[in-house]
Amino acid sequence: MQTFKTFFKISKKHLPSCILYLGIYVVIMILLSFLAQDSNDSQFQASSLDIGIIDCDESKASHALTDYLDEIHTIVPLENDGEVIQDSLFYRKVSYVLTIPKGFEKELLDGNSKNLIQTSKRKDSASGYFLDEQVDQYLKTMRLYLCSGDSITDAAKHTADSAKDIEKVTSLSFEKDHSSSDNLYYYFQYMPYILILLLTISLAPILIIFRKKDIENRMDCAPVSPTSKGLALSMGCALYCLAVWGFFIIIGRIVYGADMFSKNGLLCILNSFVFLLFTLALTLLVSTFSPNTNVLNMIANVVGLGMSFLCGIFVPQSILSDNLLQVSRFLPAYWYVRITNMFGSYSAEPFSMNFYWKAIGIQLLFFVAIFAIYLVANKQHKSGQIFVPLNKIFSAESN
Incomplete structure (x- = not known):
C-alpha cells in the first residue's frame, strides 16, 4: 500500500505537465476531426472563380x-x-x-x-x-x-x-447521422499517436524513479515483499492509464453526445482500450532502460510518428503503397486503423465483425509479446546483466 501511495505522490508532481499535454492533444484531436469532416462535406460544392x-x-x-x-x-x-x-x-x-x-x-x-x-x-x-x-x-x-x-x-x-x-449535385449518405459518425471516426483515428506520446512522456518518468538504484535498495530493505511491490506498481500503472483513457472517453461523450456510446462508438472504444494495453506494455518496456527526459521524448516521437505515418493514422491507408502496407502489418497501429476505417464513410473498408475480432486479437497478441519482453527485460535489469550497456548509454546522456 505504501508503494501504491508513493506512486501517486510522484504522479502528482507530473500532473501539471500531464494536464497540459491532455488539453493540447484533446483540442488538436477535436479540431482535426471537425476540420477533416468539413473538408469532406464541401468536396461537392461548386465554387465561383x-x-x-x-x-x-x-x-x-x-x-x-x-x-x-x-x-x-x-x-x-x-x-x-x-x-x-x-x-x-x-x-x-x-x-x-x-x-x-x-x-x-x-x-x-x-x-x-x-x-x-x-x-x-x-x-x-x-x-x-x-x-x-x-x-x-x-x-x-x-x-x-x-x-x-x-x-x-x-x-x-x-x-x-x-x-x-x-x-446541381446531391451527396448521398447511407448513414443516419453522417456528420457526427465521421467526426467520431476521426476522433478515434488519431488516438494511438496521442496515447503513445502521452504515456511514454508522463508515465515512464514515474516508473524510472522507482528504478533508481538508491530507491530500489531502500525499498528492498523495507518489510515489503517484491510481489507486493510489483502488484502495487501494476495497480498504479493500470489506474493511471485508465484515468488517461477515461478522460478521452469522457471528452468524446461531452463533444459527440450519445454517438459515443452507440454500437459503432462502443466498438471504437473497445478498439482504443486494446491499443491502450499495448501502449502500457510499451511504456513499461521503455522504462526498463531508465532513459532521461530527452531520450524519452525522442522515443515517444519516433515510435508515435513512425506508426502514424506507416500505419495510416496521418496518411490514409488507401493511398499508401502495397509494399509499405505489407511492412506496417507488423505494427499494432495498422490493425487499429483497419478497424476505425470500417466506421468511416469515406473509407472503402467494408464492415465485418469477423475481421473486427481478428484485428482485436492481433493487437492483443502484440500486447502479450511486448509485455513478455518487458518481463524478461525487467528481470535482466534487476540482475544487471544484458541491459547494462544500454543503461550506461542512457545514464551517460543524462549526465
Whole structure:
C-alpha cells in the first residue's frame, strides 16, 4: 500500500505537465476531426472563380458562352495582351483566362471540335482544369443541339438549361447521422499517436524513479515483499492509464453526445482500450532502460510518428503503397486503423465483425509479446546483466 501511495505522490508532481499535454492533444484531436469532416462535406460544392474572357469573335455563339460562364463565375475585364494575361495569372487576379478566337462560331457550325478556344491557367491550381471540363462539356452539348437542327440562339438556350441541371449535385449518405459518425471516426483515428506520446512522456518518468538504484535498495530493505511491490506498481500503472483513457472517453461523450456510446462508438472504444494495453506494455518496456527526459521524448516521437505515418493514422491507408502496407502489418497501429476505417464513410473498408475480432486479437497478441519482453527485460535489469550497456548509454546522456 505504501508503494501504491508513493506512486501517486510522484504522479502528482507530473500532473501539471500531464494536464497540459491532455488539453493540447484533446483540442488538436477535436479540431482535426471537425476540420477533416468539413473538408469532406464541401468536396461537392461548386465554387465561383475570378476568370478573364477575351472574345475576338463577337458572335452569338461566343456571347452565349460568355453569358453561361458569367452566371457561374465572376468575369474580370482583361486586355488582349499576353503580358497582361500572364501578370494577372501570376498575381492571382484571375484563376483562368479563356480566349475565343475569331471564327469560333463558324467552326462550331461546321462541326469542328479541335482548337475552338484557347485557355491560360495556373499549373498549380486544380480550378483551371475544372473550368476546362465545364467549357468542354458546354461546347459538346451545344454541338449536339446544332447537329439536331437548332439555330445558334435555340442551341445556346437549350445548352444553358441543360447545364443548370448538371450543376446541381446531391451527396448521398447511407448513414443516419453522417456528420457526427465521421467526426467520431476521426476522433478515434488519431488516438494511438496521442496515447503513445502521452504515456511514454508522463508515465515512464514515474516508473524510472522507482528504478533508481538508491530507491530500489531502500525499498528492498523495507518489510515489503517484491510481489507486493510489483502488484502495487501494476495497480498504479493500470489506474493511471485508465484515468488517461477515461478522460478521452469522457471528452468524446461531452463533444459527440450519445454517438459515443452507440454500437459503432462502443466498438471504437473497445478498439482504443486494446491499443491502450499495448501502449502500457510499451511504456513499461521503455522504462526498463531508465532513459532521461530527452531520450524519452525522442522515443515517444519516433515510435508515435513512425506508426502514424506507416500505419495510416496521418496518411490514409488507401493511398499508401502495397509494399509499405505489407511492412506496417507488423505494427499494432495498422490493425487499429483497419478497424476505425470500417466506421468511416469515406473509407472503402467494408464492415465485418469477423475481421473486427481478428484485428482485436492481433493487437492483443502484440500486447502479450511486448509485455513478455518487458518481463524478461525487467528481470535482466534487476540482475544487471544484458541491459547494462544500454543503461550506461542512457545514464551517460543524462549526465
